[in-house]
Amino acid sequence: MSNCKNNLVLRGIIATSLVTASLLPLTVSASVGKDSAKVSNSKQKVDAIEILQPSHPLSFKQGEKIDGKYKILNVNVDGKILKQPVRWTNLSTSKIGNFTATATYSKRGKTVQLKVPYTISGYKLALMHTNDTHASLDSAPKRATAINQLRQENADRLLIDAGDVFSGSLYFNEFKGLADLTLMNYMNYDLMVPGNHEFDLGTEAGHQEFATFIQNAKFPFVSSNVDYSADQYLSSLYSDEIERKPYDGKLYEGVIKVVDGKKVGFFGLTTEDTANIASPGPIKFQHYVEEAEKAVKAFKQRGVDQIVAVSHLGFDDNPAIDNDLELAKRVEGIDVIIGGHSHSRLDAPVVVVDGEEPTVIVQAYQYGEFLGTLDVEFDHTGKVVAHQGKLIDIKGYAADPRAVSLLAPFAKEIESIRNAEIGAATTAAFDNPRDAGDVKKPSVRKNETALGNLITDGMLDRAKRIDGEVVAAIQNAGGIRSSINAGPVTAGEVLTTLPFGNTLAVMTLQGSELLSALERSVSIYPIESGGFLHMSGMKIEFDSSKAANNRIVKAQVLRNGQYVDVVTNENYKIATNFFAAKGGDNYLEFKKAYEEGRVNDLGIIDWEIMRDYLVKLQTVTPTVEGRIVDIKQ
Template sequence: MSKKNRKFLATTVTAAAVAAVLAPSVSADELKFTDVSDTYADAVNFLVGNGITKGVEDTKFGTHQNITRVDAAVLVARALGFDENGKYKDAGFTDVPDRAKWAVNALVQNNVVDGLSTTKFGSYDNLTRGQTAKLLANAAKLPVNDGVTKTKFTDVNENFAKYVDALVREGVTKGKEETKFGANDAVKRGELALFLDRAKEHFGFFDLFVMHTNDTHAKADMGPKRATAVKELRSEHKNNLLVDAGDVFSGTLYFNEFQGAADLQMMNYMGYDAMTFGNHEFDLGSSEEGHKALASFVKNAKFPMLSANLDFSKDELFIGLQNNRYTSDYSNGIYDGIVVDVNGEEVGIFGLTTEETPTISSTGEVQFANYVEKAKEAVAAFEARGVDKIIALTHLGYNDSLNFDNDLELAKKVEGIDIIVGGHTHSELKDPVVSNEFDAPTIIVQAGTQSKYLGTLNAVFNEDGVVTSFGGELVKVGDFEADAKAEEILAPYKKKVDELMNQSTGVSTEVALDGGRDSNNEGNSSVRHNETNLGNLITDGMLATAKTINDKTTIAMQNGGGIRASIDEGDITVGEVMTVLPFGNALAIMELKGSEIKAALEHSVSADLRDDKTGLKESGAFLHVSGLKFEYDSSKPAGERVTKVEVSEGDKFVALDDAKTYFVATNTFTAAGGDGYDMFGKAYADGRVSEPGNVDYQMFIDYLNVLDKVAPAVEGRIVDVNPAAAKTVAE
């Protein structure tokens, strides 16, 4: 069944958000209700999001107000989907107001409720908890045992016992105390909201809890804590899925040594339901063994790999592994999409991988097809099977360059996708984002990188398979205790990695590499306010890597805040490199005008002057550079300090041309506007940033190993022409 012409009951987002194409999610209590605590928030979201109720006032839900029998009848009738304009037999009650006759008549006609007498419904009487049990048990068609005449609750009489028993068995309520149900107590609006929310699946709604990861980049050491988070959340949400949006490969010594095996052990233990391919899954394609490690990953995974737009048929390593179909009959292997049975409800999941991959990784014989066309085929395939809850598991990037693809564009171009679980851009979407391009919404989520977060999304579908309310957050993995069994599984891998951390890179430096700050360099040098030999070495390595991907790249920039330590003269260990560059920042290549580069350099040297006026105070935004040199005067006002900029052109330096376009390498943090680089952020938003994703410390190690000797120097790439600063340097 197509979702065309269905309407999104979007009261979980503001009116402005509904009118907009894209908006962050907003919970009911964030919207307007000042009396909705965390206890009631999800339930109120469900009711408001599905148009079952509003509130007693614009800013009050009336959580602690008693609800009358007639108002409760209206809520239950709406939850059951009865039409306010429908024709129902008159129940004959004289005390039902006109606004609610449809609801009471519908409920009576369907044997959900009766009156207090043949002519009186008791419209304005408070609904009691005993009456609520009967009302909900009938409405939800719960399995009622007529033989039950009493319960453990001493205040429940024979008339209500079987209904209370049914609600307790279904987990709708427990009772107020161990032996007290509160049968004669008036029900509050908040209480009824909780009851209806807990019984919603019996009214045709489906509550799906999606746990998701992406771009974990071989952070296998976070696996034990992630396992605990998954286990705890799974126990709290019976209708759950656990999926990964790609780039498990590349980024730490776990990958360098075990090529995905350690991460796969963790994922198998956690019970992932599906994963899609990221660009880094193809990093080994140009090696002597090609994609052997990736094929092994697919074979040994206890979950399917999904990608509707990849064709592995020309690579012999994947013979027998790819199934070009959408199916509920799956095991491991590669599928276009799968139909997952989640407690009796069918959920379709398909995968997409960025078409940028062949330009930023080593795909070999693997072929890529257009993501929009394949997504439309996937939706059609699922709908033809009667599957109306559809998830796209993508490695496209949330807002990546439209020269290739991204999730925002996918949501705009393809109707019928309910949820997009994304990766590639390392976006920390702390709140889900909703696209209202079509009548039914598409919810977009992504969970950062490095296994820092476990993403969560709780989506409620109505009986037509449309998301009607939702909420989500990024759960910090580091806040959980490690799972003992997961630690046991990881132990042999960790032992080897710990040994490697103390292992030499195979390279020695002839000079100390300065990554210090004023506090440990006696105030004479800091990676946060002046050129250092380590900053030069890092940016040279970044530029060398970027050139292998885009040979037009001529400049590299590294924020000083990303350089965290120095390296002593002598042997360089892997552990030392990872201490210098601990964040695992990835490579980005920006397409910038000379004027934007000039503006970035102004921002780089915009920190306040030191008290003695001899130079700048420390700033994490200070840029180290390669392929470029510039002069500035720290004595001038911020924004007017850069006096000269030259870029490398062949074997000489020439003046920066404001109108010319340059390709500039940096890390993804800075490229996305981190450290206040708004001009980079604009280029990112414009789609002028490519993210090949090579990890900084690995680029650095690789570069060290191609040098004849390691003896970088301060070369005058960044010069403060402030006379006071020059005098200090001379001294």
Template sequence: MGKTNKIVASLAATTAMAAAIAPAATADAKDFSDVSDRYVDAVNFLLEQEATNGYSETQFGTQMSIKRLDAAILLANVLGLDTEEVDESGFTDVPERGQGAVSALKAAGITNGKSETSFGSQDEITRGELAIWIQKGFGLKGVEQLPFTDVTDRYEDAVEALLSNDVTSGMTEDEFGTYATAKRGDYAIFLKKAYDMMDEQEGKFELSVMHTNDTHGHIENIAQKKTAIDDYRQYHPEALLVDAGDVFSGTLYFQEFLGQADLEFMNKLGYDAMTFGNHEFDLGKSENGHQALADFVNNADFPFVAANVDFSGDSLFDEMNNGDEIASTPEDGEIYGGIVTEVDGEKVGIFGLTTVETPDISSPVDIAFEDYIAEAKKMVQSFEDQGIDKVVALTHLGYNDNVDYDNDVALAENVEGIDVIVGGHSHTELAPRVVGDEEPTVLVQTGEYSDNLGTLEVEFDENGVVTSYAGELVELDGLEEDAWFASKLAPYTKQVESIKNEEIGVSSDVVLNGVREDVRTGETNLGNLIADGMLAKAQSINPDTAIALTNGGGIRASIDEGPVTLGEVLTVMPFGNALGIMNLTGAEIEEALEHSVEMAPEASGAFLHVAGMKFEYDSSQPAGERIVNVQVETEDGYTPLEADMNYDVASNLFTIQGGDGYTTFEKAYEENRVSEPGFMDYEIFVEYLKSQGDTISPETEGRITDVAGE
């Protein structure tokens, strides 16, 4: 049960009891000379609740502003909050008559005041502030698209909720009046309508979910994640905790501990289920095959769901693989198509899907991947046959990824009966989005690398149809660390730090130039090496890849001559950018190259280093008209770039998603013309350096030439 609905559930009973035992009201709205027909019902409601006696014997104060203190007292009275046995708020500006109400609202999570010590008791409250209080106090949620132009991010969820629940329609068609001073009469209407919504909650059910995806071995902030999870569970004790895949690959934590460090913390955090990402299958061609994955599953204190993954071809999974079975009592460390879990007395079905692109971008070997739409339909039908009408899909498909393979939007559009899709793979920061109207599907995803904890509350009607939702991405950076988790992380971190000084087995006879000014203005031997490695990796996945591009802003240091250490590599590329492969026209490539050199000869982080091509530009010409000649490398040598020809081009996802101003690439990404194998840049670079022999002596090759002045 969610924080706000937990409050509503307990308060509804308390308030109903208070109304039942209250003596007959001694006042009536008609006794007030300023109460027009519009306000009669709302004012009578407050009088019946004994929440107020009006502003005076003859005036309710309908058109008067209301101070924060008085608004707090009214709300606490209507909600039936315990204003006596409650911890003091700590605010120093609250008079005695309102101390209980303000403390109760703070304890319920409805308001935190203006600061740690000030509530702002005598400040006039705005309509936006009231919207937040009412949303939190009554646990309202909404899916309405706001028509208002004056609602900022802070107030968006609250105003959405009020609009969706017919608590208000705003001051005008396009203005809610967020910063307008609230009137006592309007507040009375808000309270009456919100209170009435409690009667409509009968038969409804709320599912709360915490979710993660694409953590890729990033456990350095696991102690902050514990804090975020504990905080959410304080108000949502029945919340599920699930992961949408790609725990494997990406950091030295994974390289050293093969997922077992991550798993220790996942077990302690109490995950309820996980599906597999493509990177869980990266080690299939290694000496030990999928042993690390089998150990990960076997040691987990939670089940795995994988409706479209066939493990029967790999004997390592024989003892834990249950095929497409749906388990009503799932065992930890077992793989099922789906599972059934009970939440607050309601049965919820959970199933998993993994992208069918996996064989192209990872190494599953004898593990097969089946059509995601067909398998999803089977799962939903199986749940429905059991009378389960609340269904969650844990997917590693990508939000709006290349539909030639699969994605979450297509899943929602083509499979009826999925209520929530907790996704991964595309590394998208996706606060709740909805597909469909009559029976909507809510889609979420947290981004990447454990930057955020996703939270979601979804309300269902008695027929199992989603009626409202709310959620957010809780940023972990800056949160207080859980002390116990921090102490458990320390030994892992110490071991990881020690291996940064290890040599990778390659020595350079020359300095690999990553000087900031150099990599942002022209070709360098280090830029070439990075692009070459990216191209080689992309071609191992997609042999048609012809070109690789990497932004100079992503090259952060040089590497001295002599043995190359892992620490040096991580200093050069500290961001953990993943590989992507775009399909671009020659015209789009030239457009991107124009952007690359538009600041030349001034330095720019957007300056591209290239492999598989070379180009000339004239920095003396106007920006946008500088590219003179572009040649693409083929088996027969270099040939001119053709504007209307399509090319597969590798780059990092930062650049592909529009980083450094690459709107051309961003457009391709939004149009699903990008494949995301996801291998980390530093891993790709180390792998490429090792492939070049024990000693390297790279030089610049004339790949990029400024012809100005020639």
């Protein structure tokens, strides 16, 4: 065949991927002439030809150029198997799917034909993702096991973190992120975007601890809307460029990775609200939409059509500031958003379609409880044509032994710190009673308690320092989990009292909404409710003999040192934890405010607020002040 020599190079490039040692015969041979004996003279006609199909279907990428008209198949010529180029007809890579092509082969007067199935697939991107882990390291060895198992299935699966590794546990207080980084480096993270809490330790001079964290990372960071130029520690680590070969331990505008033969662009966004809820010092934050548009344009100019935003904006946070839903709607060309900040549990990806291009949004809740996975298929133009994602609950995994050994020295030191005194003391125990089903007994879930008062006093004190218009603070009873003993208070006691690491948020509510929420708080009294609200800067009287939702007799907030009645058509700024602010415990009034952009997450962890407030007071005495009174009794 005249084309054999011309296709020697072609055979070496593509035959290996298409033909295996074990081959299945699919086409019968045919005899020519009376004598079917094997031909020993190469000039004689061939008696039998059989084309052997590869054991796996032929596979191509959409838009892939087929070199000439030939691919390699094994051919049985009179009992001798030859790897030969075969002419194809009607083979196209323009559409994704399963198709059939016709192969023809001729040798010295004999031709055979074979219909061969082939597959055209899109370009695949496989991701794992975490966010808002907040130094919750005790479960990290289980996460490592899940990551290793997924990488065994697909070695090209990338691991991304969407920010807020800093703050939230004793591990962070003691090691400033380096304990987390030891585990992240072991897990081989590929990329991270800074969250707002990464800027908690900043001073007017800059962010020394965050710079140390970055420098020791065995992966790069993407940060597209943050100006580091005035920070003496971070400015030298930042490059305002899109980098094809990024260095570990550096910050970039964006990076390009080649996955499955295609360039994929990654850029990072951090909420502009960081300026208000962290300690940014000289760091400046730029508008997320403008910077995202610049990043997308820059990628397109470099021939990158598959673009991923690693976002610490929040899935559905205040749209007046920024969030992922708005990002997907307002910026064209983003294919995937890996999110954080709002601690949203997206059990399945959320798809936003604005025009012809869909954007897939994922987020993996909080504290490393879940490992997110996302598999995306793109067509040759970079458009998402298929996706599948889920959250993996890591509780059921065994701990990775190596990760356990890496964490051990940090955990040992933390255990002693957990028992350390914080510098405050109580004159008597702050109890956290439950009634065990006896409605005559007091309970944190239906009665005012000294502990509930202490917690909300601390919340109000912190919120007022940030926003002087806040008038009151509330805390759902279900978030208060333990008591505090008499005597010196330890860090462990504070952590077990508020173990969920909720952040402080401020809601702007109409008086009518606040009154409705207060009705909900006492609606099933004297039965316990995790949604029962403890309060500071506010007090209520209710009549439990009346029907639910008609029990509030008086509700007042503290203004200028005096309690005044709540007025239905006035607005009130109320501090609470972010769980409640998003509508937790079925507070539909708060959920409505959140969805309408009337909630601002201040990003400060609840147990840290309580600890700092106790230290401020130094000595505290349990006190019940008549903030919540049933007038029937």
